[in-house]
Amino acid sequence: MSDSKSLFAAATRVIPGGVNSPVRAFRGVGGEPFFVARGAGARIWDVDGREYLDFLGSWGPLILGHAAPPVVDAVVQAAARGTSYGAPTPAEVEMAEAITSAYPSIELVRLVSSGTEAAMSAIRVARGVTGRPVLVKFDGCYHGHADSLLVRAGSGGATFSIPDSAGVPEPLAALTLTAPFNDLEAVKALFAARGPEVAAVIVEPVAGNMGVVAPRPGFLEGLREITRAHGALLIFDEVITGFRVAYGGAQELYRVRPDLTCLGKIIGGGLPVGAYGGSRGVMDHVAPLGSVYQAGTLSGNPIAVAAGLATLRRLADRSAYARLEALGGALEQGLRRAGERAGVELTVNRVGSMLTAFFCAAPVPDYAAARRASTRRYARFFHGMLRRGVFLAPSQFEAAFVSLAHTDADIELAARAAAEAMREASRED
Ligand code: KE4
Helix, strand or coil: CCCCHHHHHHHHCCCCCHHHHHHHHHHCCCCCCCCCCEECCCCCEEEEEEEEECCCHHHHHCCCCCCCCHHHHHHHHHHHHHHCCCCCCHHHHHHHHHCCCCCCCEEEEEECCCCCHEEEEEEHHHHHHHCCEEEEEECCCCCCHHHHHEEECCCCCCCCCCCCCCCCCHHHCCCCCEEECHHHHHHHHHHHHHHHHHEEECCCCCCCCCCCCCCCHHHHHHHHHHHHHCEEEEEEECCCCCCEECCCCHHHHHHCCCEEEEHHHHCCCCCEEEEEEEEEHHHHHEEECCCCCCCCCCCCCHHHHHHHHHHHHHHHCCHHHHHHHHHHHHHHHHHHHHHCCCCCCCEEHHHHHEEEECCCCCCCEEEEEHHCCCCCHHHHHHHHHHCCCECCCCCCCCCCCCCCCCCCHHHHHHHHHHHHHHHHHCCCC
């Protein structure tokens, strides 16, 4: 038996589903996950010695690739000085200064340990600042697993949402309203019905969790106008897009300034870091300055912050984004050509170095359209690529990521594998 198989059997005996995060269990594509032994650059190796060209990059953080030398050196040096103090350190000031200088909308920023913590804290701040209870989110957007966010659209438009997870109380779910991504009319209708109750609108400015979906021209600007007109706060969840689509994130790319921003993934360089921040007027409400409480034993952990700072230092050379754009564009073209040659209906959505190949013909502007993609074909494509040594997200509704460790030859390898895997996927229909 393969080591991954025996490890998965052991894991399922002591870990729910054998994994520490559900999407890793391959339920979206079938089969069993391989277990990773190590990574280096754009590649990872499983415990059976198989090599994979990695386009998951740990779901976004590894924009420099695996075991990037400056990151490893920074982690080793920080660890040798101690792992955690529960007291402020110089590196936390350096990280906060890096974030506030890259994001003009952020004057004060608080570090936490995950994207979930960042989003749940930003929502609490918005509710504390406005004194209002209702939150608006978008179908298909994911902001971590805080209760208020695990909801799905209720029966009617402006009526309340219902829980999308056991354990979420209905009265809490009812405080979250949902609208289709890219649909400003739906948002206007929610505000027409419930505007005085709305504390905030939270949005992934470029969606990554329904697969990659870019904002339509005017969508983000429209959210900015609507929230401002109704005294609600606009929260950009840039956990994926922060330092990914531009050094200053989607708010730099699309020139829209939110009231609060959530960050994560890349700012930890592969270690647990999240952050939320906004204007002084908003963040002055956060304890110990104000009455909105939020805390964390390992917030601003010196080793995690060292990994994040080493990553940001490399990205501060903005030529990194031209390179990421070139690599992302080449992969997009490779996937499109593969689909054309295989005669497969394919829509590739891309923003910079994050992209998704949807197995459907129509454009994909929102979650309803994404759900029309063939998850069966995606699953076959995923395994066809895996057999050819290319690791993509084990779900149609996620993003693939290119890093600075990927080479032109890597992209060509992936495009060749995609041409074969798509032909295979289409034959099995
Ligand atoms: P974490 O709590 O997983 O660090 O971050 C939650 C989160 C918040 N906001 C956005 C836009 C996110 O994408 C995420 C987490 N992303 C998922 C997959 N896209 C992480 C993978 C997983 O859940 O295992």
